[in-house]
Amino acid sequence: MKGSATTSIDSEGKKLKFTVEDRLRHYDSEIPDDNQHHYIQFSENSRPGAVTEAAFMIIEHFFKDYQPRNKWRKEQRLFTVSQVDDKNALHISGQFNYLKVAASIREHGDFDPYRFGLLAMECQWMDFTLDMSFNVQFRGAKKEDRVLQIVDGTPQQFYGPNYPIKPRLDREGRSFSTMLPIMLKRIIRTRKSLINNSNLSLTPDYFLDFRALVSDVISAVEITLNQVYIKAEYDPLPGWKFDPGRLGVRHGRRFQDKLKWIYQISGNTLSAELYLPACNRLRSLRNHLMHFDPPSLTVTLEELTGWFTDMIDIGYLIIAIRRAMKLQLSYDLVNYILQREAVFIPEYDFNGRTPLPEDGSTGYRSSIWPIVK
Incomplete structure (x- = not known):
């Protein structure tokens, strides 16, 4: 049964009609949303090159520089690795090579070390937590x-x-000794859940869950940088330098200054230009969502989809930081970059669309402070 109609006035003085049911549907988060259309869906496969990079992350961790990547691509021999388990007993893995690892990832969509009988792959002081x-x-x-x-x-x-x-x-x-490993797992799990339940993406609770996810994503980078600084201060690795005058204090620093720690401590240049734009977008969004300054928020689902995809770049950024610092990678980071990108799927009746204006006159940019050029 249709509710009675009420009216509202828009900024141009035009009358807009809403039924009571419309208002309840859009403004009352306690009422279940009956929308079954999934506006945001996963791409069919992982990002181009992600499977290759993930497989080589595994191979290069266990075999170091045994042979270059072009030879691994053709290598048919199968290998095993010896590891010591948590009871100090010798453990022999199953047989694998680059081709088998890549094939397993393509088949399952992720990497599970137990498929190959592999034990830990981690930078212990960054990834291990006494939970x-x-x-x-x-x-x-x-x-x-x-x-x-x-x-x-x-x-x-x-x-x-x-x-x-x-x-x-x-x-x-x-x-906890560190939040990083459980946070990376949580990001993957929460992102998957939000995309799979994007039929709820017009509800307030969905945006609050997305808000928490954005915070976790940026926190993963901040935790990485802070742990590097603390390690350099109290127990620097060979070749690391800790100069307080050059590094500055750890707290209250600009993100760009924290990124400079990588070179200032290790002497190695951070190669992350491809991933910093996505990180900067998400950092700016995080600050807005956490502090709600300015006190307005308008988000199109197309923009939301783009932010879901930006999140994958954060995994690549953390990997780039670790590689510059000569630190081991982890299975969590392998699976992080294997996440599939997000794709916006409008309802069929609205497939013929106009592009989101680049001048910021609508959408998210219309709800933030003007960008000073």
Whole structure:
């Protein structure tokens, strides 16, 4: 049954008609949205070149510079690698080569090390977390007896004996050594969920979930840069330099200044020009979404789709940072760049579209402060 119609006035003085049902549909997030059209969908495959790059990330981690990429592409021999597991026992992997790894990724859409019997691939001080939880508090018989504590000793292992923080947990709670690995997994999972449920993309809750995702994506870069700085300060790797006067303080710095840490610490140039534009767009968006300054937000689903695709570049940026610092990569980063791009799919009746104006007169740019040239 149709609700009664009400009117509203737009900026040009024209009357716009809305039914009560329309208002409930668009403004009340508590009412389930019955829209079944998925406005944002995945591209058919990963980004061009992503499977190749991901497969070589695996091969070059385990075989270093055994042979160049052009030879790996033709290599038919199968190899195994020996690793030591968490019980200090020798572990032999299954047989694999570049071609088998690439074929597995194409078949499954991701890389699972267990398909090849592979153990850890990580930069330990950046990717390993002593993920501890406690759901009790133990005391001795007397009130003054010491409470049982869990002490996280990984910070001193990873950042040296002079690192001043020693996390302790003596009651119900949780402790992490780093948020990076769980955050990368969460980004992949949340991005997939939002795209798969894009029929809800016109609801407020969907945008709040997207807001949290954007924050996580940029946080992954910030965490990477901060951990590099802290490692250089307390336990620098061979060849690293830590000059406080040159690097400046860690907090309250511009993002561009933080990127300069890479060269200032390692002496190696960061090659990330292809990925910085996407990062800058997402950083600017993150700041707006977190602080809501200016107090307005207009987003087209076409723009939202573009930001979903921009997120893949963040994985490549983190990889570029690690390579410049000569740090190991991780399975999480492999799977991050294997994410498929997002594609905007309008409803059939609206396929004949006009392009989004480049002058910023509508869409997201119409809701932010004017860009000063």
